[in-house]
Amino acid sequence: MRTECVSSADSNTTSSTSEFCSSCTRQERDDEGDEDDVSTLPDSIETSHLTSGILDKLVQKTRQKHDEALKQMDTHLAHLSQACETEVRTLCEQLKSSLQKADLRLDTLKDRMGHLQHSSLQEVLSLWEEVHEEVKERNNRFSELNLQLNDCERQRTDELRAILRTHSQLLEEIRFLPSSEVHRLIHMEATKLNVALLVNRCSIAHLLLHLKQDNLQQEFLLHLQWEERLNSWRSVRISGPVERFRTFFSSVVGRQPLSDxxxxxxxxxxxxxxxxxxxxxRTMAPPTISSTAxxxxxxxxxxxxxxxxxxxxxxxxxxxxxxxxxxxxxxxxxxxxx
CATH class of the missing domain: 1.20.58 (Methane Monooxygenase Hydroxylase; Chain G, domain 1)
Structure with missing residues (x-):
């Protein structure tokens, strides 16, 4: 009876094994069929219908507006820079012309300094007053140039601020880039412009400093020349009169009264x-002397x-x-x- 049970179990096991093997064989045949189906698929999928491309067109249009806005901003900045350079060049040319005329007047005054022998003291002093007025006028001209250049830079700064603000709003409205990227872009451009403005202000300060130093040095040299001419004039004008006065004084000191x-x-x-x-x-002795005598x-x-x-x-x-x-x-x- 025990042997039957085992045999029965073995028979069941054998049947189960045969069923499992048959199922595995079918699974392998199915997998081979799937592989054949995948291998027959194409490498690239081709759509059977065309897309509208609205998103691509919108992106392209937005990009174009963005680029045009940047180009417009660069154009405005270039025009502003050119206008400011033209104005500064005009102011410098006017200053140069004014200084050339002042130099001609100073050369004329220098020539007059060399011919003071027959001039009066009032004329000699008035000559230096004219020289001092010319030097003072040059200083005033430098101060005017400084004010004009600073006004030009101030106007340029205001216009740059307006251009950046306008185009920042325009780029934000276009929305090609996020607001943070637009602000970063405008900030970078503003930083470059601020550096350029600082360089311009430093150049103006150096220019004014050099002009005033040269003018001060020229005034110092002119004053030395005038003092030298003044000393020469005094030596010529004083030596003659002093000698004449000495001769006259020696002649009058020895005067005697007419009936001396x-x-x-x-x-x-x-x-x-x-x-x-x-x-x-001696002869008046008593008793011969009388009170009457x-x-x-x-x-x-x-x-x-x-x-x-x-x-x-x-x-x-x-x-x-x-x-x-x-x-x-x-x-x-x-x-x-x-």
Whole structure:
């Protein structure tokens, strides 16, 4: 009975195995059939109908608008740059022409500096005033140029800001790129323009600095030249009058009163007369002397002394008059030397 059970199980196992093998064989035949079907498929799939391409056309149109907007922005920037360059060139040409005319006027003033021998002091001083006014006018012209160039750069900055703002809005409306990319693109362009504006401002500052330095150096050299000519003019104008005044002064210092010899003789006579009167006192001794004789002697002595005093007074008056006249003559001669 046990043997039957085993045999029965074996028979079942055998039948199951045969069924599994047959199913595997069928599966293999099916797989081979599928491989044959796949191998017969084409390498590329061809559509049987044409697409409309609306999306491609929209993208292409948007790209074209985007490129045209960028090209328009570049064109506006180029035109603005060209206009500003033309204006700056015009201002520089005007400054150059003005400086050339100023240099011609300064050359004329330099020539006048070399011929100051026959000029007056007022003319010499007024000559430097003219030179100083020319130099001052050049400085004013430089300041005007600085203001004009700064105004030009300020207007250029405002117009650049307007162009970038306008085209930024236009690119955002086109929507070919996201807003962040549009902002990045405009920001990069603005950075380049800011660098160019800073370079322009530095160039303007350097130009103004060099112009003012050259003008200051020229003024310094002109002032040295004028001082040299002024010293030469003074040496020529002063040496002659000083020598003439010295000669005149030496001639008037030795002046003597017109009646100097006569006054000396009168002085000697009066002095001798007084001595004689004084000598008479020896003979006046009592009892021969009388009060009347003494009174007459005293009156004679007093009269002689008064004559001597009057003579001295007249001499001093005449000497004072002579000195006053000499002083007036010296003042008049000094006025002539001015």
């Amino acid at each position: 010899q006569q006054m000396k003789q009168t002085q000697q006579d009066l002095t001798q007369q007084r001595c004689d009167i004084i000598q008479q006192i 003494v009174s007459d002697w005293f009156n004679q002595l007093t009269a002689v002394n008064q004559q001597i005093d009057q003579h001295h007074t007249d001499f001093l008056r005449q000497l004072k008059r002579l000195h006053q006249q000499t002083w007036q003559d010296c003042l008049a001669e000094a006025e002539k030397c001015k």
